[in-house]
Amino acid sequence: MISCENITKVYTNGDVETVVLKSVSFQVKAGEFVAIMGPSGSGKSTLMHILGALDSPTGGTYLLDGKDVSKLTDDQLAEIRRTKIGFVFQSFNLLSRSSVLRNVMLPLVYAGVPHDRREALAASALTAAGMPKDRWHHLSNQLSGGQMQRVAIARSMVNNPSIVLADEPTGNLDSKTGEIVLGTFQKLNQQGGHTIILITHEPYVAEHADRIIQIQDGEIVHDKANSKRRQVNLSV
Ligand SMILES: Nc1ncnc2c1ncn2[C@@H]1O[C@H](COP(=O)(O)OP(=O)(O)O)[C@@H](O)[C@H]1O
Ligand SMILES: [Mg+2]
Incomplete structure:
Protein backbone atom coordinates (compact mmCIF):
# COMPACT_ATOMS: atom_id res chain seq x y z
CA MET A 1 0.00 0.00 0.00
CA ILE A 85 -6.04 9.59 3.51
CA GLY A 86 -7.32 10.91 6.81
CA PHE A 87 -5.22 13.37 8.81
CA VAL A 88 -5.18 13.92 12.57
CA PHE A 89 -2.96 16.63 14.07
CA GLN A 90 -1.73 17.45 17.56
CA SER A 91 -3.58 20.76 17.48
CA PHE A 92 -6.89 19.13 16.37
CA ASN A 93 -7.40 21.81 13.64
CA LEU A 94 -11.15 22.06 14.15
CA LEU A 95 -13.31 25.00 13.11
CA SER A 96 -13.91 26.38 16.58
CA ARG A 97 -17.21 28.10 15.93
CA SER A 98 -18.79 25.24 14.00
CA SER A 99 -20.62 22.40 15.64
CA VAL A 100 -19.12 18.97 16.12
CA LEU A 101 -21.35 17.58 13.35
CA ARG A 102 -20.44 20.33 10.90
CA ASN A 103 -16.73 19.80 11.52
CA VAL A 104 -17.04 16.12 10.73
CA MET A 105 -19.26 16.73 7.67
CA LEU A 106 -16.83 19.22 6.13
CA PRO A 107 -14.62 16.71 4.25
CA LEU A 108 -17.81 15.29 2.72
CA VAL A 109 -18.66 18.72 1.33
CA TYR A 110 -15.25 18.80 -0.41
CA ALA A 111 -15.71 15.24 -1.58
CA GLY A 112 -19.02 16.16 -3.20
CA VAL A 113 -21.12 13.80 -1.08
CA PRO A 114 -24.82 14.74 -1.42
CA HIS A 115 -26.21 16.81 1.41
CA ASP A 116 -28.69 14.22 2.64
CA ARG A 117 -25.97 11.56 3.04
CA ARG A 118 -23.51 13.71 5.01
CA GLU A 119 -25.18 13.67 8.40
CA ALA A 120 -25.55 9.89 8.54
CA LEU A 121 -21.89 9.38 7.59
CA ALA A 122 -20.74 11.95 10.16
CA ALA A 123 -22.91 10.32 12.82
CA SER A 124 -21.40 6.93 12.18
CA ALA A 125 -17.83 8.32 12.29
CA LEU A 126 -18.55 10.13 15.56
CA THR A 127 -19.96 6.94 17.04
CA ALA A 128 -16.91 4.96 15.91
CA ALA A 129 -14.64 7.60 17.48
CA GLY A 130 -16.53 7.28 20.77
CA MET A 131 -17.97 10.80 20.79
CA PRO A 132 -21.06 11.01 23.02
CA LYS A 133 -24.18 11.96 21.05
CA ASP A 134 -25.21 14.69 23.47
CA ARG A 135 -22.15 16.69 22.35
CA TRP A 136 -22.73 16.56 18.60
CA HIS A 137 -24.46 19.95 18.46
CA HIS A 138 -21.94 21.69 20.70
CA LEU A 139 -19.50 24.13 19.17
CA SER A 140 -16.10 22.55 18.97
CA ASN A 141 -14.58 25.25 21.21
CA GLN A 142 -16.90 24.06 24.00
CA LEU A 143 -15.25 20.65 24.18
CA SER A 144 -12.46 19.20 26.28
CA GLY A 145 -9.14 18.40 24.58
CA GLY A 146 -9.94 14.70 24.48
CA GLN A 147 -13.34 15.35 22.93
CA MET A 148 -11.78 17.66 20.35
CA GLN A 149 -9.36 14.94 19.38
CA ARG A 150 -12.20 12.44 19.04
CA VAL A 151 -13.95 14.87 16.72
CA ALA A 152 -10.71 15.23 14.74
CA ILE A 153 -10.46 11.43 14.52
CA ALA A 154 -14.09 11.20 13.39
CA ARG A 155 -13.39 13.86 10.76
CA SER A 156 -10.32 11.96 9.53
CA MET A 157 -12.42 8.77 9.18
CA VAL A 158 -15.62 10.12 7.71
CA ASN A 159 -14.60 9.47 4.10
CA ASN A 160 -13.66 5.92 5.03
CA PRO A 161 -10.01 6.51 4.03
CA SER A 162 -7.76 3.51 3.76
N1 LIG B 1 10.60 24.55 5.71
C1 LIG B 1 11.72 24.18 6.35
N2 LIG B 1 12.91 24.76 6.07
C2 LIG B 1 14.03 24.37 6.70
N3 LIG B 1 14.09 23.44 7.65
C3 LIG B 1 12.93 22.83 7.99
C4 LIG B 1 11.69 23.16 7.37
N4 LIG B 1 10.72 22.39 7.92
C5 LIG B 1 11.33 21.61 8.84
N5 LIG B 1 12.66 21.88 8.89
C6 LIG B 1 13.65 21.23 9.75
O1 LIG B 1 13.59 19.86 9.52
C7 LIG B 1 13.89 19.14 10.71
C8 LIG B 1 12.84 18.10 10.95
O2 LIG B 1 11.60 18.73 11.20
P1 LIG B 1 10.26 17.90 11.47
O3 LIG B 1 10.01 17.02 10.31
O4 LIG B 1 9.20 18.87 11.83
O5 LIG B 1 10.69 17.01 12.72
P2 LIG B 1 9.81 16.33 13.86
O6 LIG B 1 8.38 16.29 13.39
O7 LIG B 1 10.40 14.98 14.03
O8 LIG B 1 9.97 17.15 15.08
C9 LIG B 1 14.01 20.18 11.81
O9 LIG B 1 15.36 20.39 12.06
C10 LIG B 1 13.35 21.39 11.21
O10 LIG B 1 13.92 22.56 11.73
MG1 LIG C 1 6.63 16.99 14.23
Whole structure:
Protein backbone atom coordinates (compact mmCIF):
# COMPACT_ATOMS: atom_id res chain seq x y z
CA MET A 1 0.00 0.00 0.00
CA ILE A 2 2.78 2.43 1.03
CA SER A 3 6.26 1.98 -0.34
CA CYS A 4 9.07 4.44 0.33
CA GLU A 5 12.35 3.83 -1.46
CA ASN A 6 15.36 5.98 -0.56
CA ILE A 7 13.25 9.01 0.25
CA THR A 8 15.30 12.16 0.88
CA LYS A 9 14.20 15.65 1.79
CA VAL A 10 16.45 18.68 1.68
CA TYR A 11 15.26 22.19 2.49
CA THR A 12 17.15 24.97 0.75
CA ASN A 13 16.97 28.50 2.14
CA GLY A 14 19.40 30.71 0.27
CA ASP A 15 22.81 29.06 0.62
CA VAL A 16 21.75 26.92 3.55
CA GLU A 17 20.79 23.33 2.86
CA THR A 18 19.12 21.33 5.62
CA VAL A 19 19.02 17.59 5.04
CA VAL A 20 15.96 16.39 6.92
CA LEU A 21 15.42 12.88 5.51
CA LYS A 22 18.32 10.73 4.35
CA SER A 23 17.43 7.70 2.27
CA VAL A 24 14.37 6.49 4.15
CA SER A 25 12.98 3.15 2.95
CA PHE A 26 10.08 1.14 4.34
CA GLN A 27 6.77 -0.38 3.33
CA VAL A 28 3.43 -0.47 5.06
CA LYS A 29 0.81 -3.08 4.19
CA ALA A 30 -2.93 -2.51 4.26
CA GLY A 31 -4.32 -3.02 7.76
CA GLU A 32 -1.09 -2.35 9.67
CA PHE A 33 -0.87 -0.10 12.74
CA VAL A 34 2.60 1.44 12.63
CA ALA A 35 4.18 4.01 14.93
CA ILE A 36 6.92 6.26 13.60
CA MET A 37 8.86 7.31 16.67
CA GLY A 38 11.75 9.69 17.02
CA PRO A 39 12.92 12.74 18.96
CA SER A 40 11.81 16.26 18.12
CA GLY A 41 13.47 17.47 14.92
CA SER A 42 14.17 13.96 13.60
CA GLY A 43 12.02 14.48 10.49
CA LYS A 44 8.73 12.80 11.51
CA SER A 45 6.37 15.56 10.42
CA THR A 46 8.30 16.02 7.19
CA LEU A 47 7.86 12.31 6.49
CA MET A 48 4.16 12.44 7.35
CA HIS A 49 3.62 15.33 4.95
CA ILE A 50 5.26 13.28 2.20
CA LEU A 51 3.18 10.18 3.06
CA GLY A 52 0.05 12.33 2.99
CA ALA A 53 0.93 13.80 -0.41
CA LEU A 54 1.04 17.25 1.19
CA ASP A 55 4.71 17.67 0.27
CA SER A 56 7.05 15.99 -2.19
CA PRO A 57 10.41 14.39 -1.46
CA THR A 58 13.64 15.78 -2.92
CA GLY A 59 14.70 12.29 -3.98
CA GLY A 60 13.60 8.69 -3.93
CA THR A 61 10.30 7.09 -4.84
CA TYR A 62 7.04 7.07 -2.96
CA LEU A 63 4.46 4.61 -4.24
CA LEU A 64 0.94 4.75 -2.88
CA ASP A 65 -1.15 1.77 -3.96
CA GLY A 66 1.44 1.17 -6.66
CA LYS A 67 1.27 4.70 -8.07
CA ASP A 68 4.31 6.98 -8.13
CA VAL A 69 3.01 10.02 -6.24
CA SER A 70 5.58 12.35 -7.88
CA LYS A 71 4.00 11.63 -11.26
CA LEU A 72 0.49 12.67 -10.26
CA THR A 73 -1.11 16.00 -11.18
CA ASP A 74 -2.25 18.46 -8.51
CA ASP A 75 -5.84 17.38 -9.13
CA GLN A 76 -4.95 13.72 -8.69
CA LEU A 77 -3.06 14.54 -5.46
CA ALA A 78 -6.03 16.47 -4.11
CA GLU A 79 -8.25 13.52 -4.98
CA ILE A 80 -5.96 11.13 -3.06
CA ARG A 81 -5.93 13.38 -0.01
CA ARG A 82 -9.73 13.65 -0.12
CA THR A 83 -10.50 9.98 -0.58
CA LYS A 84 -7.63 7.79 0.59
CA ILE A 85 -6.04 9.59 3.51
CA GLY A 86 -7.32 10.91 6.81
CA PHE A 87 -5.22 13.37 8.81
CA VAL A 88 -5.18 13.92 12.57
CA PHE A 89 -2.96 16.63 14.07
CA GLN A 90 -1.73 17.45 17.56
CA SER A 91 -3.58 20.76 17.48
CA PHE A 92 -6.89 19.13 16.37
CA ASN A 93 -7.40 21.81 13.64
CA LEU A 94 -11.15 22.06 14.15
CA LEU A 95 -13.31 25.00 13.11
CA SER A 96 -13.91 26.38 16.58
CA ARG A 97 -17.21 28.10 15.93
CA SER A 98 -18.79 25.24 14.00
CA SER A 99 -20.62 22.40 15.64
CA VAL A 100 -19.12 18.97 16.12
CA LEU A 101 -21.35 17.58 13.35
CA ARG A 102 -20.44 20.33 10.90
CA ASN A 103 -16.73 19.80 11.52
CA VAL A 104 -17.04 16.12 10.73
CA MET A 105 -19.26 16.73 7.67
CA LEU A 106 -16.83 19.22 6.13
CA PRO A 107 -14.62 16.71 4.25
CA LEU A 108 -17.81 15.29 2.72
CA VAL A 109 -18.66 18.72 1.33
CA TYR A 110 -15.25 18.80 -0.41
CA ALA A 111 -15.71 15.24 -1.58
CA GLY A 112 -19.02 16.16 -3.20
CA VAL A 113 -21.12 13.80 -1.08
CA PRO A 114 -24.82 14.74 -1.42
CA HIS A 115 -26.21 16.81 1.41
CA ASP A 116 -28.69 14.22 2.64
CA ARG A 117 -25.97 11.56 3.04
CA ARG A 118 -23.51 13.71 5.01
CA GLU A 119 -25.18 13.67 8.40
CA ALA A 120 -25.55 9.89 8.54
CA LEU A 121 -21.89 9.38 7.59
CA ALA A 122 -20.74 11.95 10.16
CA ALA A 123 -22.91 10.32 12.82
CA SER A 124 -21.40 6.93 12.18
CA ALA A 125 -17.83 8.32 12.29
CA LEU A 126 -18.55 10.13 15.56
CA THR A 127 -19.96 6.94 17.04
CA ALA A 128 -16.91 4.96 15.91
CA ALA A 129 -14.64 7.60 17.48
CA GLY A 130 -16.53 7.28 20.77
CA MET A 131 -17.97 10.80 20.79
CA PRO A 132 -21.06 11.01 23.02
CA LYS A 133 -24.18 11.96 21.05
CA ASP A 134 -25.21 14.69 23.47
CA ARG A 135 -22.15 16.69 22.35
CA TRP A 136 -22.73 16.56 18.60
CA HIS A 137 -24.46 19.95 18.46
CA HIS A 138 -21.94 21.69 20.70
CA LEU A 139 -19.50 24.13 19.17
CA SER A 140 -16.10 22.55 18.97
CA ASN A 141 -14.58 25.25 21.21
CA GLN A 142 -16.90 24.06 24.00
CA LEU A 143 -15.25 20.65 24.18
CA SER A 144 -12.46 19.20 26.28
CA GLY A 145 -9.14 18.40 24.58
CA GLY A 146 -9.94 14.70 24.48
CA GLN A 147 -13.34 15.35 22.93
CA MET A 148 -11.78 17.66 20.35
CA GLN A 149 -9.36 14.94 19.38
CA ARG A 150 -12.20 12.44 19.04
CA VAL A 151 -13.95 14.87 16.72
CA ALA A 152 -10.71 15.23 14.74
CA ILE A 153 -10.46 11.43 14.52
CA ALA A 154 -14.09 11.20 13.39
CA ARG A 155 -13.39 13.86 10.76
CA SER A 156 -10.32 11.96 9.53
CA MET A 157 -12.42 8.77 9.18
CA VAL A 158 -15.62 10.12 7.71
CA ASN A 159 -14.60 9.47 4.10
CA ASN A 160 -13.66 5.92 5.03
CA PRO A 161 -10.01 6.51 4.03
CA SER A 162 -7.76 3.51 3.76
CA ILE A 163 -4.94 5.28 5.64
CA VAL A 164 -5.07 7.49 8.72
CA LEU A 165 -1.97 9.60 9.41
CA ALA A 166 -1.82 10.98 12.94
CA ASP A 167 0.94 13.42 13.91
CA GLU A 168 1.45 13.53 17.69
CA PRO A 169 -2.32 13.13 18.24
CA THR A 170 -1.92 12.75 22.01
CA GLY A 171 0.65 15.54 22.39
CA ASN A 172 -1.82 18.02 23.86
CA LEU A 173 -3.70 15.54 26.02
CA ASP A 174 -3.28 14.34 29.58
CA SER A 175 -2.18 10.71 29.79
CA LYS A 176 -5.60 9.24 30.57
CA THR A 177 -7.28 11.07 27.68
CA GLY A 178 -4.36 10.20 25.42
CA GLU A 179 -4.88 6.55 26.28
CA ILE A 180 -8.52 6.74 25.18
CA VAL A 181 -7.45 8.33 21.89
CA LEU A 182 -4.90 5.55 21.36
CA GLY A 183 -7.61 2.99 22.13
CA THR A 184 -9.80 4.66 19.52
CA PHE A 185 -7.07 4.18 16.91
CA GLN A 186 -6.66 0.54 17.96
CA LYS A 187 -10.37 -0.04 17.57
CA LEU A 188 -10.44 1.59 14.13
CA ASN A 189 -7.51 -0.59 13.12
CA GLN A 190 -8.66 -3.87 14.68
CA GLN A 191 -12.37 -3.61 13.96
CA GLY A 192 -12.45 -1.28 10.96
CA GLY A 193 -9.31 -2.55 9.22
CA HIS A 194 -7.95 0.95 8.65
CA THR A 195 -4.21 1.35 8.20
CA ILE A 196 -2.92 3.67 10.92
CA ILE A 197 0.39 5.53 10.93
CA LEU A 198 0.91 7.17 14.30
CA ILE A 199 3.72 9.67 14.73
CA THR A 200 5.08 10.31 18.20
CA HIS A 201 8.21 11.18 20.13
CA GLU A 202 7.05 9.14 23.15
CA PRO A 203 8.00 5.46 23.43
CA TYR A 204 4.96 4.82 25.64
CA VAL A 205 2.63 6.07 22.90
CA ALA A 206 4.43 4.08 20.20
CA GLU A 207 3.97 0.89 22.25
CA HIS A 208 0.26 0.94 21.35
CA ALA A 209 1.13 0.09 17.71
CA ASP A 210 1.92 -3.33 16.22
CA ARG A 211 5.14 -2.14 14.65
CA ILE A 212 7.57 0.61 15.61
CA ILE A 213 9.77 2.42 13.12
CA GLN A 214 12.36 4.49 14.91
CA ILE A 215 13.77 7.54 13.17
CA GLN A 216 16.74 9.59 14.24
CA ASP A 217 18.35 12.50 12.38
CA GLY A 218 16.34 11.67 9.28
CA GLU A 219 17.26 7.98 9.18
CA ILE A 220 15.47 4.79 10.18
CA VAL A 221 17.47 3.19 12.97
CA HIS A 222 15.02 0.41 13.95
CA ASP A 223 11.98 -1.13 12.30
CA LYS A 224 10.48 -3.97 14.30
CA ALA A 225 7.24 -5.70 15.17
CA ASN A 226 6.09 -4.66 18.64
CA SER A 227 5.51 -7.93 20.48
CA LYS A 228 4.48 -6.13 23.67
CA ARG A 229 1.67 -4.00 22.35
CA ARG A 230 -0.25 -2.06 24.96
CA GLN A 231 -3.88 -2.78 24.28
CA VAL A 232 -6.44 -0.27 25.53
CA ASN A 233 -9.80 -1.69 26.50
CA LEU A 234 -12.37 0.97 25.82
CA SER A 235 -15.41 0.42 27.96
CA VAL A 236 -17.60 2.58 25.74
N1 LIG B 1 10.60 24.55 5.71
C1 LIG B 1 11.72 24.18 6.35
N2 LIG B 1 12.91 24.76 6.07
C2 LIG B 1 14.03 24.37 6.70
N3 LIG B 1 14.09 23.44 7.65
C3 LIG B 1 12.93 22.83 7.99
C4 LIG B 1 11.69 23.16 7.37
N4 LIG B 1 10.72 22.39 7.92
C5 LIG B 1 11.33 21.61 8.84
N5 LIG B 1 12.66 21.88 8.89
C6 LIG B 1 13.65 21.23 9.75
O1 LIG B 1 13.59 19.86 9.52
C7 LIG B 1 13.89 19.14 10.71
C8 LIG B 1 12.84 18.10 10.95
O2 LIG B 1 11.60 18.73 11.20
P1 LIG B 1 10.26 17.90 11.47
O3 LIG B 1 10.01 17.02 10.31
O4 LIG B 1 9.20 18.87 11.83
O5 LIG B 1 10.69 17.01 12.72
P2 LIG B 1 9.81 16.33 13.86
O6 LIG B 1 8.38 16.29 13.39
O7 LIG B 1 10.40 14.98 14.03
O8 LIG B 1 9.97 17.15 15.08
C9 LIG B 1 14.01 20.18 11.81
O9 LIG B 1 15.36 20.39 12.06
C10 LIG B 1 13.35 21.39 11.21
O10 LIG B 1 13.92 22.56 11.73
MG1 LIG C 1 6.63 16.99 14.23
